[in-house]
Amino acid sequence: MTRMNYCPQCASPLARRFDGGRERIACLAEGCGFIYFGDFSIGCAGVVVRPRGNEIEALLVQRGQNPFAGTWQIPGGYAEHDEVLSLAVEREVQEEAGIVATVSDVVAFRHALAGSSGGPSTNVYFIFRLNYVSGEPQHDGDEIAAAGFYTLDEMEDIEGVQGLSKWGIRQVLGSKSGSGLSVTSMGDPNTWQIYGLGEGDSR
Numbered sequence: 001m002t003r004m005n006y007c008p009q010c011a012s013p014l015a016r017r018f019d020g021g022r023e024r025i026a027c028l029a030e031g032c033g034f035i036y037f038g039d040f041s042i043g044c045a046g047v048v049v050r051p052r053g054n055e056i057e058a059l060l061v062q063r064g065q066n067p068f069a070g071t072w073q074i075p076g077g078y079a080e081h082d083e084v085l086s087l088a089v090e091r092e093v094q095e096e097a098g099i100v101a102t103v104s105d106v107v108a109f110r111h112a113l114a115g116s117s118g119g120p121s122t123n124v125y126f127i128f129r130l131n132y133v134s135g136e137p138q139h140d141g142d143e144i145a146a147a148g149f150y151t152l153d154e155m156e157d158i159e160g161v162q163g164l165s166k167w168g169i170r171q172v173l174g175s176k177s178g179s180g181l182s183v184t185s186m187g188d189p190n191t192w193q194i195y196g197l198g199e200g201d202s203r
């Protein structure tokens with residue numbers, strides 16, 4: 001059970017209130033109305049592929065820190081609360097692997113309840129296809145222990161490649177670029193995004 005004693009909006013002591021079919025932690029202070037609906041987070045990760053001769057190689061990073069230190073995965077992380085997803089995933093790819101890549105489309109997402117994937121919050125994790133632009137894999141040696149481009153065959157010989165990452169790479173290799181959910185330009189693209197099927201407009 002979540003330990004929350006004070007309202008994050010008005011600092012009054014929290015109580016409980018029946019809302020939406022269940023009892024929830026809530027603030028009963030007049031004029032506040034805060035209700036705790038749970039702990040949610042949004043993650044994103046990018047599949048960046050590029051040709052190597054007749055083969056295709058995909059970008060992987062090795063986690064340097066727990067949870068799951070030593071395992072390999074496609075680069076990614078949490079989106080900040082004030083950051084749109086497509087920019088979050090481009091940032092994570094650049095921060096973790098030193099690769100500049102631009103979002104093409106969303107190929108899959110995972111919904112995991114709190115704790116089931118090792119995280120503290122119920123999480124939606126989007127897997128993007130990105131177009132490689134420039135750079136060679138680099139890593140900071142701390143959060144990320146190693147980074148590189150590998151073919152699926154090579155990944156078979158690397159210990160601890162996350163199954164979901166390999167699955168995401170196969171989703172990308174088995175579908176046409178842009179065939180997933182693409183950002184369409186409606187409204188302010190820096191504050192809200194709509195993802196739809198078909199050819200997306202540029203961000």
Ligand SMILES: [Zn+2]
Pocket residue numbers: 007008009010011012027028029032033034
């Ligand atoms: Zn309150």
